[in-house]
Amino acid sequence: MIEQGQTLPCDMLSELTEDGMLHHKTEELFAGKKVVLFAVPGAFTPTCSEAHLPGYVVSADVFKDKGVDIIACVSVNDAFVMKAWGKQHNADALMMLADGDGSFTQALGLTMDTGGFGGVRSQRYAMIIDNGVVTRLQLEQPKTFEASKAETVLALL
Numbered sequence: 281m282i283e284q285g286q287t288l289p290c291d292m293l294s295e296l297t298e299d300g301m302l303h304h305k306t307e308e309l310f311a312g313k314k315v316v317l318f319a320v321p322g323a324f325t326p327t328c329s330e331a332h333l334p335g336y337v338v339s340a341d342v343f344k345d346k347g348v349d350i351i352a353c354v355s356v357n358d359a360f361v362m363k364a365w366g367k368q369h370n371a372d373a374l375m376m377l378a379d380g381d382g383s384f385t386q387a388l389g390l391t392m393d394t395g396g397f398g399g400v401r402s403q404r405y406a407m408i409i410d411n412g413v414v415t416r417l418q419l420e421q422p423k424t425f426e427a428s429k430a431e432t433v434l435a436l437l
Contacts, residue, residue, distance in 0.1 A: 281389035287412050288373040289387035293377040296359040304377070306384065307345040310412040313349040318428055319390065320347075322398055323357045323365035327425055332404070333369050335430030340373035343430075350375055356382040356401045390419070406433045 282288070295302045309315075309415040314363060320328040336343075336351055343351050359378040366376035368434060369424050385391050385402040392403050406428035408416040416436055418427040426432060 282417065284347055284414050284417050286414055288409065288414065289384070291379075291384040291387055293354060294359040295312055295375060295377055296363040301359060304415055307412060313409075314411075315342055315350045315352060315409040316348050316406065316433055317352045317409055318433070319354045319377060319402040319404060321384070321392070321394065321401045321404060322356070322375060323355050323360055323361050327404075328355075329339060329365070329369070329412075331425060332429065333365070333374075337371050339430045339434060342434060343437070344373075346434070348437070352377050354379055354384070354402065356380070356385055356398075370391050381394055383398055387404055400430060407435065 285300065288310055290307045292306045295304060295307060297436040320332055331355060338352065340351055344432065352396060354377040356379050358380045362376040362378045366374065377386050380402050382391060388401045390405060391400050393399065394401050406418040407414050418433060420427050
């Protein structure tokens with residue numbers, strides 16, 4: 281599992297924008313930037329939709345005021361799902377990133393097998409990343425939602 285002080289693995293994440301599909305190389309996306317990246321087990325799922333994503337949407341300006349260049353949500357879903365979910369929650373200030381095949385999540389060592397729910401997905405977490413290096417990792421314990429919520433991460437900045 282990735283740890284604080286380590287560089288993010290090189291991988292690709294997808295984003296569907298108004299201009300079409302973008303494929304971001306992680307080493308370029310996070311280079312020279314302060315990023316808050318949070319991961320959810322699945323778009324449109326209860327805790328993710330009712331609390332996790334909305335917390336970051338509502339606090340986006342506060343994150344930016346604290347020097348965060350990018351607020352990004354990642355999930356093992358496809359880019360079409362991530363765009364639709366972001367649109368439903370007015371997440372215009374966030375990057376809605378798809379880890380369609382789960383390779384980024386696997387490279388981080390943060391997968392979990394949800395069985396019949398959806399197979400291999402991401403654990404719930406938030407990271408503060410500075411120039412591609414993880415400076416803070418807030419990993420949730422199973423069936424909890426405290427460490428990775430927006431208010432907790434804001435307090436760490």
